[in-house]
Amino acid sequence: MEIVRAMKSKWIPVVAADKCTGCGRCVEVCGVQCLEIAEGIAVLPRPDACGSEEHCITECRDDAIHMAWVPMEGNETIGIWR
Numbered sequence: 001m002e003i004v005r006a007m008k009s010k011w012i013p014v015v016a017a018d019k020c021t022g023c024g025r026c027v028e029v030c031g032v033q034c035l036e037i038a039e040g041i042a043v044l045p046r047p048d049a050c051g052s053e054e055h056c057i058t059e060c061r062d063d064a065i066h067m068a069w070v071p072m073e074g075n076e077t078i079g080i081w082r
């Protein structure tokens with residue numbers, strides 16, 4: 001019998017591209033540098049380094065970045081997983 005392992009999800013920031021102004025405040029506050037500005041909006045090119053502690057969320061003045069459970073694989077000793 002094949003054992004199917006459900007993919008885990010990580011609690012990481014997701015950016016609403018239609019609200020993000022590209023101000024960079026979230027990028028500056030992320031000590032482990034997961035976030036960067038690309039083509040005028042914030043993106044998360046390094047989700048594996050994210051500690052899920054939400055510093056970037058509180059910096060946004062435009063309600064453009066929120067935490068969400070995102071299915072992914074990676075180092076489960078970093079950040080919050082379920």
Ligand code: SF4
Pocket residue numbers: 012013029030031032033034035049050051052053054055056057
């Ligand atoms: S939750 Fe923390 S580590 Fe993750 S992107 Fe935001 S500031 Fe960076």
Ligand code: SF4
Pocket residue numbers: 015019020021022023024025026027041042059060061062063064065
């Ligand atoms: S702080 Fe908000 S508006 Fe500014 S770059 Fe980050 S997500 Fe975009």
